Ligand SMILES: [Fe+2]
């Protein structure tokens with residue numbers, strides 16, 4: 001990994017040598033390197049032109065002596081699309097450091113979600129999102145450090161598609177903290193989380209990205225996104241996923257939307273998603289607000305959002321963020 005990116009690399013992103021050596025298929029991007037000794041000043045030089053089979057160039061990569069490989073930013077979608085098919089192999093790779101795996105998985109998942117938001121009716125995009133969700137869960141199950149390593153990568157600039165991904169990662173972590181031995185429904189819950197704001201794809205950008213406070217009418221439009229999401233996904237995902245999509249803005253005190261459900265009438269999974277959703281929104285830079293640091297975000301949720309969240313799950317979330325293991329939730333016995 002290069003510590004700081006030299007100016008000549010502004011339009012490039014670094015790709016993993018280890019990853020390039022493991023993949024196969026056709027590369028749909030030009031591959032560059034920076035010769036030794038020129039790393040801090042030099043422009044990358046073209047090593048392999050696109051449309052080659054990786055199997056044919058593996059020796060060039062392995063024998064070149066170069067450690068750092070780059071692709072143009074304009075090609076990053078092509079790169080992420082290629083490695084999407086190898087995520088399972090990446091997760092199982094014993095030699096790849098966890099942080100490197102996390103970066104590959106996060107960037108690939110962000111790419112999938114960007115495509116999903118561009119075309120939420122595409123069956124192929126839904127399949128890709130389902131596949132990525134399974135991979136994130138698989139990654140989370142392999143090592144307790146996986147979720148923190150993914151969260152470190154979460155973008156501080158707000159995009160709806162990365163927000164959805166972040167909420168899914170937080171929610172999987174929260175699920176594991178609350179239900180350490182339960183995996184049934186986790187996939188469907190996580191899929192609901194990764195798709196939770198898909199209804200925003202039907203909301204005008206002028207409202208979504210408005211730099212100031214929304215007017216009453218604009219907020220009324222914004223509040224339709226859970227219902228829009230439900231309608232978009234009704235034929236494609238399970239009731240569990242739909243529950244998250246429709247109810248992630250319900251509040252424990254009944255003052256949420258769209259249905260104003262209160263307390264136990266909100267499912268456990270919708271309550272979990274609601275916490276992750278607000279936390280990620282607060283810690284991300286928005287058009288109308290700077291990102292809060294994690295401590296201030298937790299304080300805001302605790303003191304300024306009284307009644308919004310179920311306390312037990314909120315405490316589990318605080319434990320998750322502080323790296324402490326959460327005490328299992330005690331369910332009261334029926335009298
Ligand atoms: Fe939402």
Ligand SMILES: [Fe+2]
Nearest residue numbers: 163196197277
């Ligand atoms: Fe959200």
